[in-house]
Amino acid sequence: MPKKVLVVGLGGVGVIAAYTLQLNADCEVSAVIKSDYEHVKSNGYELDSCDYGKIDSWRPNHYVKSVKEAVEFGPYDYVVVVVKNIPDVYNVEDIYADAVTKDTVIVLLENGLGIEKPVFKRFPGNIVLSGVSMISSANYSGKVHQNGPDFLTVGYFDNGVVSKELQQEKVDEFVKLYSTPQNKCIVDPDVKFTRWRKLLYNATFNTVCALVNLDVGRVTMFGGIETLIEPAMDEIIAIAKSDGVTLDPSLKHGMIHSDDGHYYAPSMLVDVRKGNQIELQVILGNALDIARENAVAAPILSIIYELLKLVQMRLKEQSGKIVLPKERPL
Amino acid sequence: MPKKVLVVGLGGVGVIAAYTLQLNADCEVSAVIKSDYEHVKSNGYELDSCDYGKIDSWRPNHYVKSVKEAVEFGPYDYVVVVVKNIPDVYNVEDIYADAVTKDTVIVLLENGLGIEKPVFKRFPGNIVLSGVSMISSANYSGKVHQNGPDFLTVGYFDNGVVSKELQQEKVDEFVKLYSTPQNKCIVDPDVKFTRWRKLLYNATFNTVCALVNLDVGRVTMFGGIETLIEPAMDEIIAIAKSDGVTLDPSLKHGMIHSDDGHYYAPSMLVDVRKGNQIELQVILGNALDIARENAVAAPILSIIYELLKLVQMRLKEQSGKIVLPKERPL
Incomplete structure (x- = not known):
């Protein structure tokens, strides 16, 4: 059974993440696409990637306009969060909460410090991973230009509930799912x-x-x-x-x-x-x-x-x- | 003999200052006009002033493009400096130095603190007055809108050379020259x-x-x-x-x-x-x-x-x- 992964936030980084995961036969990728939905439906994403070359038209396995609609393609093993984190404007956890079950691993591919705290509060017991990305990629309305190679560092934010071993297992699994010959994805021992x-x-x-x-x-x-x-x-x-x-x-x-x-x-x-x-x-x-x-x-x-x-x-x-x-x- | 006054810097504040001084029969006003010179030559300034009403076309007694050209209408009793004071970009004293004789009183109608120091250095012994202006006035390429009434406070920066009495005399004289029934111009006892x-x-x-x-x-x-x-x-x-x-x-x-x-x-x-x-x-x-x-x-x-x-x-x-x-x- 492939792992079910939902990517939320299909900007420059999110599209490359979704594409990368879908390269792996062990992944079934769903994506929540906002502004580019119609474009992707008609044309797919056009990728110009320093890691993967030029791809004329690519679509995630499943794509929908909202997390609510994404629920039917779950339950998700991983929810990868790539939305901007602006708690003074909106609550990021609200956005993807519907797709999280008690077994879902939440991967925060977002900037900043302390971003795990509201996640632990909202989803106590869930495993939450940190993805720190070094990449240069921009999405221009469905045309994605990746100029800088993808280098992702993945570790776990210790949730204090599940054993460290189990949390580390999920890190190792995600690193394996994400790794391709073209990118660099490593374990982060100290998030x-x-x-x-x-x-x-x-x-x-x-x-x-x-x-x-x-x-x-x-x-x-x-x-x-x-x-x-x-x-x-x-x-x-x-x-x-x-x-x-x-x-x-x-x-x-x-x-x-x-x-x-x-x-x-x-x-x-x-x-x-x-x-x-x-x-x-x-x-x-x-x-x-x-x-x-x-x-x-x-x-x-x-x-x-x-x-x-x-x-x-x-x-x-x-x-x-x-x-x-x-x-x-x- | 009228007092010869040179106004340098004909922006919103400078035009009103020049106009105000010229209302006084005891003043002969020269002005250094940069970008609006041709417009003023052809049309004069158009004033819409909360203090003086609408004036279709007004020109200073003399107006020239540079301080060098202004020298012929001197020697000046007063040089009124209304240029922006940006010592990191240009030297303000350089701009009006040619118009300053040993008897010229320099009136700094400029923002800020410590603006008198380079003036004393450059013109030791000259009397230097401080004009702190409360006014709202803008010059749109020769069309001047004065929305806020002119309130000018005038005092002397003690130059440490000339007697305080003589410095104060010049303050009193300038306040008299500048005062009109429409504006407010007062002596500043503590610059x-x-x-x-x-x-x-x-x-x-x-x-x-x-x-x-x-x-x-x-x-x-x-x-x-x-x-x-x-x-x-x-x-x-x-x-x-x-x-x-x-x-x-x-x-x-x-x-x-x-x-x-x-x-x-x-x-x-x-x-x-x-x-x-x-x-x-x-x-x-x-x-x-x-x-x-x-x-x-x-x-x-x-x-x-x-x-x-x-x-x-x-x-x-x-x-x-x-x-x-x-x-x-x-």
């Missing part, structure tokens, strides 16, 4: 460390770039490393330490130079430029909650957070999610 | 206090609004007062204190509510939206220099300053003042 390490980049470059509307290259060339990025990274290192995670300061150098040679626009900047909501809470807010709990000073990140909260409101107004009175009320 | 007080608003609302691209009303409605504006005002109060100026904390309330009922866009936000350089150094940088000298902590304002320095670079690149290599160099 907490991996996510803090990724935050070293995301909580600093991603936020500063979004705030000043400049890519990583420009922030660097304009002097922002010394004044903002590196001191902000030191704040992350201090908060991580208070959370029991040691990030060696030498990691900073690699992060600072990871986009050398490119004018790279990180995800939050891309979102701001597109007018989309930003993943502020999971990329920065949750880390600052830990800083506050543990009384760690993080002045730069705290101020950037407060500023980005205002930017988030601007984005909400721009997209019509909130409407202000025409005259400012007294 | 330093006035400029710090104005900074309470400008260093906080102006900078935060520019950074998050939101007007004062929205920053307020979105919760920015508690998280950013008021704590930043407290930093200004502390820096001012270290500089010998007492700003009563009760001033904050008035500033915070000064734009109630309006979605007001302060000058730096307007500049960012237009793609113009921002007056970052005089509105924030100079105050932070004083904070550093006096070892006053100002974390919020310091971080906002570093972020806005990056925005300033973005604006420079946008306007073509700097050009980056197409490929990011390694």
